[in-house]
Amino acid sequence: MRLILAAGTTETALVDGISAAGATPELMAHTPPGDAELLVYGEPVRSPVTPISPTGCVTPAAVTRAVREVRAFPVTTIDAGLAAPTAAPTVTLDAKPGADIRDERAVPDADGLFERARSFGASLPDDAITIGETIPGGTTTALGVLTALGERVGVSSSLPANPMEQKRSVVRDGLEASGIEAGECESAPLAAIEAVGDPVQATVAGVAAGALEAGIDVTLAGGTQQLAIAAVLRHAGVTGPLTVATTSFVAADRGEDIERAADRFDCELTVTDPGFDERDHVTMNRYCAGEVKEGVAMGGALSLVPTDDLAAVRDRFAAICDRLGVDEFLDGAEPESAPDPSVSSEGR
Amino acid sequence: MRLILAAGTTETALVDGISAAGATPELMAHTPPGDAELLVYGEPVRSPVTPISPTGCVTPAAVTRAVREVRAFPVTTIDAGLAAPTAAPTVTLDAKPGADIRDERAVPDADGLFERARSFGASLPDDAITIGETIPGGTTTALGVLTALGERVGVSSSLPANPMEQKRSVVRDGLEASGIEAGECESAPLAAIEAVGDPVQATVAGVAAGALEAGIDVTLAGGTQQLAIAAVLRHAGVTGPLTVATTSFVAADRGEDIERAADRFDCELTVTDPGFDERDHVTMNRYCAGEVKEGVAMGGALSLVPTDDLAAVRDRFAAICDRLGVDEFLDGAEPESAPDPSVSSEGR
Numbered sequence: 001m002r003l004i005l006a007a008g009t010t011e012t013a014l015v016d017g018i019s020a021a022g023a024t025p026e027l028m029a030h031t032p033p034g035d036a037e038l039l040v041y042g043e044p045v046r047s048p049v050t051p052i053s054p055t056g057c058v059t060p061a062a063v064t065r066a067v068r069e070v071r072a073f074p075v076t077t078i079d080a081g082l083a084a085p086t087a088a089p090t091v092t093l094d095a096k097p098g099a100d101i102r103d104e105r106a107v108p109d110a111d112g113l114f115e116r117a118r119s120f121g122a123s124l125p126d127d128a129i130t131i132g133e134t135i136p137g138g139t140t141t142a143l144g145v146l147t148a149l150g151e152r153v154g155v156s157s158s159l160p161a162n163p164m165e166q167k168r169s170v171v172r173d174g175l176e177a178s179g180i181e182a183g184e185c186e187s188a189p190l191a192a193i194e195a196v197g198d199p200v201q202a203t204v205a206g207v208a209a210g211a212l213e214a215g216i217d218v219t220l221a222g223g224t225q226q227l228a229i230a231a232v233l234r235h236a237g238v239t240g241p242l243t244v245a246t247t248s249f250v251a252a253d254r255g256e257d258i259e260r261a262a263d264r265f266d267c268e269l270t271v272t273d274p275g276f277d278e279r280d281h282v283t284m285n286r287y288c289a290g291e292v293k294e295g296v297a298m299g300g301a302l303s304l305v306p307t308d309d310l311a312a313v314r315d316r317f318a319a320i321c322d323r324l325g326v327d328e329f330l331d332g333a334e335p336e337s338a339p340d341p342s343v344s345s346e347g348r
Numbered sequence: 349m350r351l352i353l354a355a356g357t358t359e360t361a362l363v364d365g366i367s368a369a370g371a372t373p374e375l376m377a378h379t380p381p382g383d384a385e386l387l388v389y390g391e392p393v394r395s396p397v398t399p400i401s402p403t404g405c406v407t408p409a410a411v412t413r414a415v416r417e418v419r420a421f422p423v424t425t426i427d428a429g430l431a432a433p434t435a436a437p438t439v440t441l442d443a444k445p446g447a448d449i450r451d452e453r454a455v456p457d458a459d460g461l462f463e464r465a466r467s468f469g470a471s472l473p474d475d476a477i478t479i480g481e482t483i484p485g486g487t488t489t490a491l492g493v494l495t496a497l498g499e500r501v502g503v504s505s506s507l508p509a510n511p512m513e514q515k516r517s518v519v520r521d522g523l524e525a526s527g528i529e530a531g532e533c534e535s536a537p538l539a540a541i542e543a544v545g546d547p548v549q550a551t552v553a554g555v556a557a558g559a560l561e562a563g564i565d566v567t568l569a570g571g572t573q574q575l576a577i578a579a580v581l582r583h584a585g586v587t588g589p590l591t592v593a594t595t596s597f598v599a600a601d602r603g604e605d606i607e608r609a610a611d612r613f614d615c616e617l618t619v620t621d622p623g624f625d626e627r628d629h630v631t632m633n634r635y636c637a638g639e640v641k642e643g644v645a646m647g648g649a650l651s652l653v654p655t656d657d658l659a660a661v662r663d664r665f666a667a668i669c670d671r672l673g674v675d676e677f678l679d680g681a682e683p684e685s686a687p688d689p690s691v692s693s694e695g696r
Contacts, residue, residue: 040422041472045468045471045472046467076388086440087439087471088439089426089439090437090438090440091435092433092434092440120394120435123393123435124389125391
């Protein structure tokens with residue numbers, strides 16, 4: 001099993017209050033590069049900060065890394081439109097950062113990017129791949145694509161309180177700017193991505209399509225965003241077996257909605273629970289309270305861990321939090337206060 | 349231990365008869381991308397061919413990969429000036445392909461590239477790194493830099509008969525085109541690279557310098573080219589401990605010369621022997637006859653293998669040759685005949 005991480009950006013993330021994938025909007029561009037470095041090296045290397053939410057809750061990349069330290073598997077990161085440099089090695093598919101979906105075109109090269117990703121996916125020598133993503137603002141672009149496809153599926157959020165009305169408003173503006181109606185892209189999913197999607201969607205959908213062609217087992221690791229990609233694949237006529245692996249935090253937030261969506265797009269659904277409620281650990285408590293929820297293949301990585309090994313994953317996660325220094329400002333910090341980004345680059 | 353592979357190109361490789369790192373000059377640009385893919389995935393993925401010499405002898409990347417299949421270690425590939433796309437994930441340091449050293453400047457951005465590589469090397473979280481290279485034409489640029497530094501050290505070759513006089517002639521032309529005398533860059537090693545070197549040298553020297561600053565153990569994996577990089581580091585005033593790990597094939601070719609060079613640049617020298625003479629295998633025989641000799645960190649990777657595990661490495665190497673189909677046209681082929689490059693992309 002190879003874990004593939006598509007890391008990219010969309011300017012949609014800069015809409016105020018829409019994403020928690022970064023301590024501040026200015027730092028959001030560093031979240032995907034930092035996530036990739038954390039996964040590859042165990043800590044940020046070139047990235048100036050450890051990716052954390054505005055309330056100081058650490059990126060799910062730390063959970064995926066903890067799994068990797070317990071159960072080794074190869075990781076391959078794809079540059080799916082990065083806007084800041086990373087020290088993580090990345091596969092280049094000539095992806096560009098995505099524009100704000102309220103611009104006329106969010107991903108001008110969606111077709112070409114999908115095709116290059118498809119070719120890469122089809123050439124992989126693996127029996128099975130698990131594909132994750134890191135892109136701040138990705139649930140809003142997921143809502144955009146689902147809406148353009150005419151699919152009535154809700155979306156989750158990395159914030160404890162989902163700013164759903166704001167996302168709907170951004171998507172409405174995005175469709176209007178692109179001159180398309182909800183549902184108009186039913187038979188043209190790449191046009192939906194081009195209009196109101198993001199480059200990670202084109203990349204993940206392409207890799208998955210290519211891998212399925214080559215007979216490789218494909219797991220889409222993530223929640224809402226991966227269901228949107230499953231929708232893109234089904235609307236594109238891709239019929240191979242797909243599994244969506246997500247966390248119990250997404251499932252708790254979305255309830256039966258996520259099962260219905262998985263059924264609708266003919267996906268197996270795997271829900272994994274890291275058992276963070278078994279520990280009194282400040283960051284684990286935050287996850288249990290519904291912060292962050294999923295990302296960077298967290299649910300898919302956890303699905304590789306037998307229940308007996310989950311305690312080891314929690315131990316590694318706690319050790320990674322210590323190493324990154326991300327808990328020190330969580331203790332007693334007000335959720336509203338922006339953490340000091342310099343803290344997380346200590347010791348490097 | 350992390351294995352870092354710097355993969356790049358120099359147009360110097362296109363001088364007729366100077367390099368064996370590719371079946372034909374046209375295919376040479378695909379050798380570094382293919383080497384990286386072989387190391388990462390176990391076979392070429394995006395690269396159109398398996399890297400082989402004009403006589404059909406397979407790249408040393410296959411040996412390094414065989415070691416990796418026996419003793420797992422993380423691999424990080426750096427784009428040190430690739431001229432063709434690769435499916436291998438690469439760290440981007442904004443390196444450009446090197447020009448022909450007979451042009452005025454071979455690596456116009458040598459200083460900047462060294463600095464970016466140094467910063468990357470200094471930020472690595474590892475205790476020890478082994479740095480290898482893949483760049484067709486690299487022994488000629490090594491001779492260029494050594495000459496510009498005023499060091500009288502011979503160089504090896506990937507060809508059974510080293511076209512030494514031709515290399516010297518190219519280097520003479522290169523120095524003349526750059527307007528510098530042999531030895532003139534004694535105190536300015538990056539100027540030597542800029543004039544008559546290649547981007548892989550600037551990258552490897554930079555990573556090594558940064559890693560040494562950060563207290564990381566550094567092994568330069570390779571023969572002649574790594575000794576040239578050691579010379580660059582010493583001429584730059586870098587004094588930390590350096591090990592050069594190379595193969596018995598380079599040592600057999602260079603004799604005491606290589607020990608003297610290692611002494612001169614204050615390097616520990618490790619010579620590793622994969623024991624290919626213990627098997628009657630067509631490609632192993634070719635290596636024993638002095639073809640290819642070293643590259644893609646082969647000697648450094650082998651230095652990680654206890655003697656008892658070498659038989660397993662030979663088994664894996666034979667299996668990789670089978671998988672790549674590289675032996676089928678070696679059997680009974682005339683060394684002079686160019687192999688059919690399509691053979692090596694079978695089954696993909």
